[in-house]
Amino acid sequence: MKIAFIGLGNMGGPMALNLLKAGHTLSAFDLSADACRKFAAEGLAIAASAAETVAGAEVVISMLPASAHVEGLYLGSDGLLGKIAPGALVIDSSTIAAATSRKVAEAGAKRGIAVIDAPVSGGTGGAIAGTLTFMVGGAEADLERARPVLEKMGANIFHAGAAGAGQTAKICNNMLLGILMIGTSEAIALGVANGLDPKVLSEIMRRSSGGNWALEKYNPLPGVMENAPASKGYAGGFGTDLMLKDLGLAQENAAAVRASTPLGGLARNLYAAHSLGGHGALDFSSVIKLVQAKAA
Ligand code: NAD
Numbered sequence: 001m002k003i004a005f006i007g008l009g010n011m012g013g014p015m016a017l018n019l020l021k022a023g024h025t026l027s028a029f030d031l032s033a034d035a036c037r038k039f040a041a042e043g044l045a046i047a048a049s050a051a052e053t054v055a056g057a058e059v060v061i062s063m064l065p066a067s068a069h070v071e072g073l074y075l076g077s078d079g080l081l082g083k084i085a086p087g088a089l090v091i092d093s094s095t096i097a098a099a100t101s102r103k104v105a106e107a108g109a110k111r112g113i114a115v116i117d118a119p120v121s122g123g124t125g126g127a128i129a130g131t132l133t134f135m136v137g138g139a140e141a142d143l144e145r146a147r148p149v150l151e152k153m154g155a156n157i158f159h160a161g162a163a164g165a166g167q168t169a170k171i172c173n174n175m176l177l178g179i180l181m182i183g184t185s186e187a188i189a190l191g192v193a194n195g196l197d198p199k200v201l202s203e204i205m206r207r208s209s210g211g212n213w214a215l216e217k218y219n220p221l222p223g224v225m226e227n228a229p230a231s232k233g234y235a236g237g238f239g240t241d242l243m244l245k246d247l248g249l250a251q252e253n254a255a256a257v258r259a260s261t262p263l264g265g266l267a268r269n270l271y272a273a274h275s276l277g278g279h280g281a282l283d284f285s286s287v288i289k290l291v292q293a294k295a296a
Contacts, residue, residue: 001025003149004057006050006073007094008035010236011120012063014127015093015153017042019061022152027053051083059149060090066245067096074104074115086112089145093134095119095174095242097249098164101137105163114142117163118150119170123218124236125227131155135173137166171253174246175264177213178284182267184214185288188221193293198224220285221292229283237283244271244280 001024005016008030020026020043028044029052030036036046047053050073054060060080064070070092074080081104084090090108092101092115101117108115116138126132132154136143143159150157160169187210191201198221206215219225222233229237247268254261274280274287 001149002056002058003027004029004047004053004060005044005063006030006053006061007063007069008032008039008044009063009065010124010238011093011127013039013042014124015061015063015132016044018127018130018153019149020044024149024152027055027057029053050080054080054084054088057084058088059146060084060088061149062090062092062094064092064094064096065242066094067100070094070096070104071100075107079107081107081111081113084111084113088113089142090115091118091146091149092116093118093120095170095246095249096167097252098137098167098171101167102164105138114139114145115163116142116146117166118146119166120154121170121173122154123238125217127153134158135160135166135169137161137164137168167249168253171246171250174243175250175261175267178243178247178267178271179263180212181214181218181220181285182270182287182291184210184212185220185285186291188219189288189291189293192221214285218285220288228285230285230288234279234282234286237285239280240271240275240282240284240286241280243284244268244275247271 003024003026005028016028027047029047029050040046105115116136118134118136120132122132130153133156134150134154136159160166192198202219202224219228220230222230250264274290279286
């Protein structure tokens, strides 16, 4: 299958490599010359522009930061929807506003291009291992067309509902993740302040009723888990500013349906303070710095 892949960041790059390994013909592009260079060295064919990647593509996949990037890529007089062949399938895996996903899907339908939203969970580790969870919004038939491609990048594929429903499921999940990372950080910092060994405490909580994904795979304290972003200077992973974006989407969504999300709102404010403190580019687990005692 001829696939165009746009957005070779922390997630998109490894996802594209898994499709290449599975034997698909890929044409890839990123606005960042560094990202293009890095993945060209890994074997990806890099196109000169996004428009060039989609020439003759049967499937177009995008993995961009936020709604504005996705709108800018696909919509408007010079947008990609005017360049993709009718009959092709677009899979947008970026985490963006559900309303934007619906807008792109409607614009695609007018041109005979099927668009599904397929945001992911599983982090950069899941992107590399090809074990992501996809949450799909769109027509069931379009998900079935996408399935053989998604299966090369993920281990779990859910149909959340109509266009935009994948995004709604994703922001519910990430609101919970943002909250639980702060809670886990507070508990570890409290234990350490009382002289507990963070590895022992983390293991106790992991096997107890406080057990959660952060304790399983993504401990926020450096040195507890060798492969977690915390032990790599909080580099790579899932940026604080991306978590802040997702918590903002959750609050916008909550306001629209008059839902009560007090911890989601507090979490958004705490990540915002952390970002204002100069940590926006660090992995979101660095939020532990807000509650951690400074080394004397
Ligand atoms: P990233 O910032 O590492 O990568 C995004 C890439 O998109 C960058 O390389 C950027 O240059 C590129 N880009 C932006 N606009 C572009 C355009 N118009 N054309 C081509 N390239 C463009 O972000 P990421 O961590 O890979 O995350 C991507 C999306 O996936 C985000 O929506 C994020 O919320 C979501 N997500 C991330 C993780 C994670 O752990 N990092 C997990 C799940 C979901």
